[in-house]
Amino acid sequence: MTGDLATMGPASQVPLPLHERSPKGTEILRVRGLKKHFAMRLGLWERHGDVVKAVDGVDLTIRSGETLGLVGESGCGKSTTGRTVVRLLEPTAGTIHFRGYDITHLSRRELRPFRREMQVVFQDPQSSVNPRHTVGEILAEPLKLHDVYESSGGEKRVQELLDLVGLSSNHAKRYPHEFSGGQRQRIGLARALALRPQLLVLDEPVSALDVSIQAQIINLLEDLQDELGLAYLFIAHDLSVVRHIAHRVAVMYLGHIMETGTPEQVYRSTGHPYTKALLSAVSIPDPSLRDARERIVLQGDVPNPASPPSGCPFRTRCWLADERCAVETPPLTDRLGDGHMTACHYPERLSPVPTGTPLAQ
């Protein structure tokens, strides 16, 4: 089921009617060569500091009804990518197409109709809502801003939204602080869904939640996607969560995508040493696997994105790296033509495990 989503149809270059719904599998978002650089200010007056290349040449495609999981560690640029593709940040280079429309450099006013179709949900919705507004007011706000409050049904639409995310109608009169973390995330989702968007950027939506509640929200996200045909860009650092929810996965490191493919491809036939190290760092809740797993412990920390290594960004921590990796940046390539792409010069060297690493039997 995930396979046909990934291979379905060529990219639509002709814009589709913006506010219409397209069948599952239609390309919604196409990002090519996206860069977002931030200038660091050294002091109060000196503006010519280093440039942090938070996102440095990223390609993404998301189709309706599909979840693209974007994983990586802090500072890898995954959140910046999420914010830039929906134009909360101005891209430095590259192109962003939404349903075939080039939105890369649209002005705020020109973006307005697109805002309805692309919404963002953050880790803690508490910080993005007015604490003095009731939940009802919070949900009505986007509708009023886009002048569709009355036409969408007014209070009835608010009730509908509460119902959609599993809250009861009397919750509308309460304030955000009266809710637990899981319920607040439901409110955040309801607000994001108010304008019936096609794309949700979910930035660590379940990371702050306890496991038992996290599972509730994950199931809710899956149900909403089925029901509404939503496309998700699901940004997270938790590989197990991404494995569970995503149809396709992209692994980021220092502003670059190192590997992308179906979860099966990325998790089972891992083609990049960084992904391999990330996966081996996840502890598995099964004590009988304790000594049976291959563990790769990377040396050192992630390099400073203001002065990334030459060549392959991962080479300073990679046990496969040699001189070539310092000189030549490996392009993201589809070696077998099956949509599984990796950015590594030596994927064939991946199977031998570095010395000192306990090997699976």
Next chain:
Amino acid sequence: MSDVPALSGEAPLLSIRDLVTVFDTPEGIVRAVSGVSYDVHPGEVVGVVGESGSGKSVTAMSLVGLVEQPAGRIVSGRALFDGEDLLAASPKRLRQLRGSQIGFVFQDPMTSLNPVLRVGTQVVEAIRLHDRKISRREARDRALEVLKLVGIPNPEKRIDQYPFQYSGGMVQRVMLAMAIVHRPRLLIADEPTTALDPTIQAQILDVLREAQRETRAATILITHDLGLVAEMCDRVVVMYAGRVVESGGVDQIFHRPRHPYTVGLMASLPRLDGRAERLVPVPGQPPNLVQTPSGCAFHPRCALRQERLPCVELVPPLAQIEPGHRSACHFSDEVPTLVAAVARETGVALGRDLLVEPAVGEGEA
């Protein structure tokens, strides 16, 4: 107690009995810990798991007099550390024990060091605090030694740097170094890797394992991460709403859980092997500790309850299931059936042992 056997057969190093700790808040009295008992034996790693508000950290803080004052109060209980009741110990005595016989590592490494003092100064201070006779020079050598042990690269240079020049993972290594420098007999690690990235977590776990091997300290690993528990611990204590709901050996807890909450936690977990078709969350919201539900605090969210009176009226005792394995559930003999149902729904072989050999209760309910 005698029916919670040690792996080593030795007497417990730490014995917590009926601990009750409350906090006064504007909303009312929060019963953070309401009657917790567990043992830690020499050399073993005990995982204390539970979600936020389960009381897992407050229990540990209560032991060593670090409960936030004046809001927090230890109402009753005992905590025998090598025969000495920590809850009755004077603040001075607790200061002596902390950092020497009992070491600590907390979740947020960045707020644990003083930002305006060099890292080395702080490690040396920690050493000299409990060893008055050691000279500055000797203390510095010890500091270098222990920093090397926890894997600080280039410690001769790093020792004179300030905390801001360290990454989160490096600070956590320093915290671990300070916790083990006096070879404590008990190490309390409260979510030691939670704030760190996966690849850094793996590094810290390695250091923690190494430190544990080196010092042979009995370790309490407080975490919400079942994966971490499965990988690191010998025994497990599962907490919910300020109480222990299940305890046992790591294989007992993971392969034949006997409390519906433990089963709920496992069924909620997304799997790296991708085998869970659909997660089975624990329904409802976390408990309100000002008005903890009557009877079994888990009853409003329990998959087994079915409106039965004991669940609503009686606090279930932590009763023995098999040697070393205890569960606080009135209907713990029905848990295997629940596990089977969950396993069917998720497609994951939870509680493997239960599935292979259906225990008492299969077929009922």
